[in-house]
Amino acid sequence: MNLERQTLLRVVVIGGGIGGAELLRNAATKEGLELVLIEPKDRIECQALYPDYLGGEIGIEEMTAPLEPFCRKMDVVHVRDRALKADFADKRVTCEKNDIDYDVLVLAPGAVQNYFGVEGAEKAFAINTLEDTVKARRFVEKTRPKKIAIIGSGPTGIETACFLADNTSCKIFVVEMMDRLLPTLSRNASILMDKILSGKGVEVLTNKRVESIQDCSVTFADGTALDCDMTIWTAGIGPAPLIESLDLPKKNGWLLADQYLRVEGRKDVFAIGDSAWIEIDGKLATKTGMEAEIQAKHTARNLARVAKGEALKPYSIRASTDSPVALISTGCGCAVGIYGDLCVPIPKRIIYTFKSWIDKSFVKRFK
Incomplete structure (x- = not known):
């Protein structure tokens, strides 16, 4: 690892997930940039394929790519360390084992599971x-549970339920606090997904707020309980600890980004992916892999402009909360495409193949 300063614009990226890795892949083709990645893990992971893996559809190799060969190919210095804090006056990142100076900092540490203060939720899978x-x-695989409760009915929860229903003999329950499945998507999507889950024998419990989770049961706020052998929590995300510790403008805990994807008030700090609150022209960006990739590509182009002393170009949100875009796998080689109020379950095989190609090609591009 060579951290000796060069005459190029040093861009330090915190986080080697979808946003960080895609930014580096694109920035590596630009002139005038010295690229440094701070990431404790040794692999790039495609979170969109986690439900497929859980259901036994794929192996680890199909959803991950080793970081070291990728970084060597892209001429990126990989600092395998954990960022703890940043000094924005001295332009320095403090890690567990290293202090790293930067000219421009890109924050892409992703998000962590949010348990919303539910008692015992941290013990759930x-x-x-x-x-x-x-x-x-x-x-x-080891215990072969008879009943599995999945808390949360967002895309991850739905995909998890579908793959487990197709590949195990378990009785699957999907628990949702709101009055319908996929509450952040259209009602048409909720109705369609309810039918799909019902057809797989999955039982949907809506209007159920989880009060606490025990080893073999889930207790709800209305006093009822659900016996189960396994509980899987997919009910939401929150800011990574690093983001919480930074003295930067935030909204709802997320880094507040401007129209150029810079942190508000900071010309030398960018924020992309799940860590950022991006609201432009009345549209709020969704926290999805697709949106993170597009943000990463745009930021790479703007970093090249910074190196050349050119004006930055504003970002245009592709997938917003008022017009969300989603491809949700429903198992058995099927998927549902969602764009705003439009839901497309047919032709199923084509949509599934398209989604599978998108997810797996993300991993392949880093190998």
Whole structure:
């Protein structure tokens, strides 16, 4: 690892997930940039494929790519360390083992599981990281639970339910606090997904706020309970600890970004992906892999403009909360395409193949 300063514009990227890795891949083709990645993990992971892995559809190799060969190919210095804080006056990132100076900082540490203060929720299984997902799959294979409760009915929860229903003999329950499935998407999507889950024998429980989670049961705020052998929490995300510690403008805990994807009030700090609150022209960006990739590509182009002393170009949100875009796998080679109020379950095989190609090609591009 060579951290000797060069005459180029040093761009330090915190986080090697979808946003960070895609930014580096695109920035590596630009002139005038010295690229440094701070990431404790040794692999790039495609979180969109975690439900597929949990259901036994794919192996680890199909949803991850080693970082070192990628970084060598892209001429990126990989600092395998954990960022702890940043000094914006001295333009320095403090890690557990290193202090790293920067000219421009890109914050892309992603998000962490949010348990919303629910008692015992931390003991439930999760599929927000590779380690969590591997642990959950091993439990399913070893203990063969008869009843599984999935807390949360967003795309991850739905995909998890579908793959488990197709590949195990478990009775699956999907628990949602709101009055319908996929509450952040259209009602048409909710109705269609309800039919799909019903056809797989999955039981949907809406208007159920979780009060606490025990080893073999889930207790709800209305006093009722659900007996189960395994609980999987997919009910939401929150800011990474690093983001919480930074003295930067935030909204709802997320880094507040301007129209150029810079942190508000900071010309030398960018924020992309799940860590950022991006609201432009009345539209709020969704926290999805697709949106993170597009933000990363745009930021790479703007970094090249910074190196050349050119004016930055504003970002245009592609997938907003008022017109969300989603491709949701529903198992058995099927998927649903969602764009705003439009839901397309047919032709199923084509949509599934398209989604599978998108997810797996993300991993392949880094190998």
